[in-house]
Amino acid sequence: MLQLIIVLLVFTFGVFFIPGKLKKHTAILLALVQTGAFIFFINQVDLVPQKSAVYSINEWIPQLGLNFEFILDGLSMVFALLVTGIGALVFIFAHAYMKSYSGRTKFFFFLMFFSVAMLGLVLSANLIQLFIFWELTSVLSFFLISFFHEKESARKAALQSFYITGLGGLSLLAGVITLGSIVDSYSINDWLSNAEAIKESSLYFPGLLLILVGVFTKSAQFPFHFWLPGAMQAPAPVSAYLHSATMVKAGVFLLARLFPVLGSTPEWNFIIPLAGVLTMITGSYFALTSTDIKGILAYTTINALGVLVLLLGIGTSESIKAALLFLFIHAFYKATLFMVAGLIEKKTGTREISELGGLIKYMPFTYVIAMLSLLSMAGLPTLLGLLDKELIYEAQVQSPGMGSLILILGVTSNIFMIAISLYFGRKVFLGKPKVWDKTPDEKGWAFLIGPGVLALLSLLLGLSPSNLGNSVIQPAMTAVYLEDVEIKLKLWHGFNQIFFLSLFTIVAGLALYISMIRKKNLLIKWRSINEFIFRIKFEQVFAWLLEKFVVVATAKTKTVQHGYHRYYILTIIAFTSILLWVQYFYTENFGFDTEFTLRPFYVSGLAIIIIAVSIASAVLRSRIVTIIAMGVSGYGIALIFLYYSAIDLAITQILVETLTLVMFMAILQRLPKFAVLSKRRTRIRDFLIALGFGSVMTVLTLKAVNVNLNRPISDFFLQNSYTRAFGENVVNVILVDFRGLDTMGEVTVLALAAIGVYLLLKPEKRKL
């Protein structure tokens, strides 16, 4: 599995090395690659056993539980087939769609990279690895939405979706770590075998919430749904691929993946259906009143994602079966519709539904394809859609707890969906043709292949659903529900409650559609009412929050990061001494075990001299004398080192002291005359801080002499210095051998500091 991902990545980066002649066929080549991957997965369909799965592990950082773990079970299979299959079709479509734009290579690179990331995501069996792919899809989505980056709206939309999905991604990581800490592993297998322990842990609820934030942002659930309509700024292939069929389903995928671990608890069965049902109704409601054809599709996508999340939240065998089937169906018809919308936009130059009409005359095939998909979206007979609507109703009837509420909202949202689907087809294709800049046509075979194949497939599968059910849905069901559930997919269930619900939905939907067509004012009035009720838009609130956040952050940063070096130093020193003093009092150990003695007299004499010159250097007002006094104290310390036979240290001290003196002398010439500029109060403050820090360091040194927390490491150095490092000078051996890496770091730091000084002080502009 890892090999497959690597091969695909190689192809991804190979995009930049395609020779000139083949360059314009990049998309077709990538479509072939996708088809190859698709065939690879199709071949595995029968191999994926009913209960176990293809599993591979490559160690990466096993100490941290990070490994490349891949799993190909029924659930991964469903998504892998969608990602590669629809991927191939979308690339063919993109070949035609992107023809007139520059920067295609970049575009195809991002799109291909995205599909690899998405594939990696659905095949991941390690949750940290899954998170990495998850973030990768967010980042690539950002680049794809902002492809037309000369438009401000595209840039804004890209940033907005990136902020939201990025926020969710961080939350997901936190959630994964929280839950991972319960079982001390990030492998999904370990989570599965310890599902009960995770559910009983006190960390279950916070972990679940964090993961859900990630899921809800990615899958555009209420109240994070608003980024998806914004993302419609992307080119149509991106909308068809990322924002309907694959990326937005990542959240749904994760819910399904984690269902056996985290599902079927009261929290799960309450929060998730609630978010799902709100998203479902929001999506279908706003779809009705949108005017942009891609906007309508985006809102219906939100509706579909709401339905999926709702079904997984309900978590009965029926609902999961319905979710898995709906996942397939939705990907089919929604990718088709987005491609159709892209085609229409391309040929007519507009996306406004009011500027479209009568396209059947110019684009008959497109009409057929679009109608098939729209009927599927509406859930009308003979298509996969209906089958699924019924399953969903069945699931909603069975749902525990909020059953009746969910059912009412579900029926309402389906009525809306039927109305908008029919309205969409009627407005765009039928009626009087409008006038466009150019006459639309269907030229370009690549435009129709993708949507055509998908529409045909959904028709065929709708007529004989049992094949799909047995080969793909059944294993996926096993992977999610962990029990064998018999899947029977058929169109006719007999006259039962579900049948009458469906009938009612269809009749009400048709009625709504007819009234929308007949009374032209209805929709306009509705829109203005909407404008009034939803004056405050989510995206505006979000932008406002972001703006205020930056304002607050700037103000706070300005207080803390004032840019005065002297105050930084002052703060550091003051806080260090306060903390040390507090810790010192806290340990309540005031005594010193050190014996104080004045012998030998030359050491104590040196100490007295050092103290005297130190005081002098603080008090004296001649700079030269001050510097010399500091020099004296430095040399004095070197002599004390010498007395305790630290010769290396003494030599170094003397040399550094000399260098410091020289540098001070050099600078002295430049300084203006000595003058007292600071206030008395400032000097007293500085004196107190210096006194506090000096005394705490003194106390610390005296205490440190008698503290031995562990056996000192110096014995090891002494023993091994000559025998193993061939050096008699232990200090040097430590510097260049035992602790050589530290020395290297120090030399590097010195070098950087020197370069910094050089750049700050260089007299003229000169390249380093």
Place this chain on the structure above:
Amino acid sequence: MNSTILQIAARYIRWILIAFAIIALYRGHNEPGGGFIGGLMAGLAIVYRGFAFNAFQVKREMKNRPEKYIALGLSFILLSFLPSVLKAETLMTGAWITLPLPFTEGIKLGTPFLFDIGVFFGVIGVTLLFVFSLTQKPQE
């Protein structure tokens, strides 16, 4: 500060100091000394000469680009890592060879010495860059 005595003295003392610095560097592994001390001594020697000849010399030293010493030093340090990397040992595991010399036991040379040379040049570069950056006149 243009003292003839100082200038003439500087010419010779500089070489003596540099010779001492190299000795300190070489003997560092067994006796007091080492790359850091040697580097400081050599750096000071060059600084000393620079001061004796004042601004003119400082300018010349800057034209010689002291940062080259730093690059040289860091390269030596990297070079000393190479044997352990090639032998797939823990980084910085020492590798030693003995150069046969008549009348003695031979000279032991190893990667720590290479490392020390790196420190030596690095410290020279840092010292020169510090001092000459600080002392060159702003309107040169």
